[in-house]
Amino acid sequence: MPTKLDRVRVLAPENPNRATALFGGKASGILNWNDLRYPHFYDFRETIRSLFWRAGEVDMTHDIKQFPALTNEEQEAFLKTIGLLATLDGPQTDLAMRIADYASDPSVKSIMATIADQESEHNHSYAYVLSSVVSFEKQVETFELGRTDPILLRRNARLMEVYNAFAQEPSIPHLLQAMVYSAILEGLFFYSGFAFFYHLARHQKMVGTSTMISYINRDELQHGRFISDLFRATLAENPSYNTSAFAEWIYAEFANAVEQETAWSQNLLSKIPGIDMDEMAGYIQYRANKMLRLLGLSDLYEGKTENPMKWIRAYVDNFEDTKTDFFEQKSRQYTKVSDLNGFDEL
Numbered sequence: 001m002p003t004k005l006d007r008v009r010v011l012a013p014e015n016p017n018r019a020t021a022l023f024g025g026k027a028s029g030i031l032n033w034n035d036l037r038y039p040h041f042y043d044f045r046e047t048i049r050s051l052f053w054r055a056g057e058v059d060m061t062h063d064i065k066q067f068p069a070l071t072n073e074e075q076e077a078f079l080k081t082i083g084l085l086a087t088l089d090g091p092q093t094d095l096a097m098r099i100a101d102y103a104s105d106p107s108v109k110s111i112m113a114t115i116a117d118q119e120s121e122h123n124h125s126y127a128y129v130l131s132s133v134v135s136f137e138k139q140v141e142t143f144e145l146g147r148t149d150p151i152l153l154r155r156n157a158r159l160m161e162v163y164n165a166f167a168q169e170p171s172i173p174h175l176l177q178a179m180v181y182s183a184i185l186e187g188l189f190f191y192s193g194f195a196f197f198y199h200l201a202r203h204q205k206m207v208g209t210s211t212m213i214s215y216i217n218r219d220e221l222q223h224g225r226f227i228s229d230l231f232r233a234t235l236a237e238n239p240s241y242n243t244s245a246f247a248e249w250i251y252a253e254f255a256n257a258v259e260q261e262t263a264w265s266q267n268l269l270s271k272i273p274g275i276d277m278d279e280m281a282g283y284i285q286y287r288a289n290k291m292l293r294l295l296g297l298s299d300l301y302e303g304k305t306e307n308p309m310k311w312i313r314a315y316v317d318n319f320e321d322t323k324t325d326f327f328e329q330k331s332r333q334y335t336k337v338s339d340l341n342g343f344d345e346l
Contacts, residue, residue, distance in 0.1 A: 005102040005170040008109075019105035022234050023175060031106035038233060041107045044226045048114050051222065053215050055125035060132040063208040067133040070205065073271040078206070079134070079142045080149075080268055081193040085216075086126040087146030087156065088185055091163055092119040092223075095182060102170050108230065115223050122216050129209050151267055155260040158253065159185065172238050179231040180250055180295065184257045186224035187291035190217070192265035192280060198315045199275055214315050228294035235296075247297060254300055258288050282308040 011029040019027035019037045033042050070078065096116035100109045130139040145152055159181050166178040194217050201210030235242050261284050269275050285301035286308065292300055299305065307313070 005172065005175065007101050008104050019107075021237055022105045022108060022230070023102055023172065023237075025104040027104050027106055029106055031110060033107070036107050037105055038107070041111065044222075044229070045107070045111050045114070048111065048118070048219075048222050048226065051118070051215075051219050053121070055121060055128040055212065058125075058128075058208055058212045058215075060129070060208040063129075063206045064132050066205055070200075074200070074205075077196055077268050077272055078200075078209075079130075079138070080145060081196055082126050082130060083142045083145035083149070084152060084264070085190065085193055086123055086143055087152060088159075088189055089119050089122040089126070089216075090146075091159075092116075092182070092185065093123065095163055095166075095178060098167060098170075099175070099178070102175065111226060115226070118219050118223070122219065125212050125216065129212060132208075151264060155264050158256060159189075172234070173241055176231065176234060176238075176241060176246070177249075179227050179234070180253060182227045183224055183231065183291050183295060184254065186220045186227065187294070188254075188257055188284065188287045189261060190220055191287050192261055192269065192284060195280065195283065195309060195312060196269055196272070196275070198312050199272070201315060202311065203274070210315060217315075224291065224294065228291070232296050250292075250295065250297060251300055254288050254292060258284055258301075279308050283312075 005023055008027075009029065012026070013028050013030075015026040015028045017028050017030045017032050018035050019025050022037070033045070036042065067075070067078070093116050096112045096119060100112035100116070103109050103112065127139065127143075130142055134142070146156070147153070162174075162177050162181045166174040194213055197206065197210045197213040200206045262281050265280050265284070266277055269280065270277050282304060285304040286306070289299040289301055289304050292298065
């Protein structure tokens, strides 16, 4: 039977301060950052908190003037991509808080609280962008896309299923699956949308929006790193779920995610001059390989080890990558992220 998870009590002074497990363990609820089960989580905490920004700090003056001058295809892609990103970031706030609810390690609770706050700001930023360039009616219409657009609904169907399964029946396997989909969302589902905004900025269009997107992109890279690290640590603590069947499930879900992301980008961006759809498809596969390596798995797409859209690097900072073996059998074999290789490029 799957290990059912219960909401963790706020304080349990009969338990030790250092958690006995990430999930399903014992801990007092008192957080001492100098005495953690996984000391390198403090580094994640510091990095993620250092990324603080607010949407209102981004100057949208030029975007307000430029939006009416975009082509009809560019305007449609702009609004639908904002609608897509809002559909994805909204649930991320909720998921982060739900993971925190069931984490017995208080350091995980703290980090997930920061991630939830940042995801909330991402969602706010999309409303901020839209309020700058379109009418209120158009803003409402754009935010409706996530629950009405058939392509978006099909694209997000598995994500919805996995997240809701964890919400309705919290257990270790549902948690692990939700973390896999969080990694897919943070490291793959956003990226054709990000690329579109960077494409506009590359042509001196909507640079304010692109700046906002680069801040979000920077956050998501770090969120993806932590969730992947947390996934590997949780799997190492629960080796009974570390099976070839689970690995195959992950590969299948990534393949489906790549298919859906590629179809979405083809449908929306193929009419935008200057965007090479073959290059975009390769970029999506490249991102999938990178996220699989973060989770400790091997590449799914042969030869997709180099970023085919290198110009994107001009718009986002570089970050460190990680890689470890998926089939780790004991917690003591778990390797700290600080000892691993770096995020070579976007």
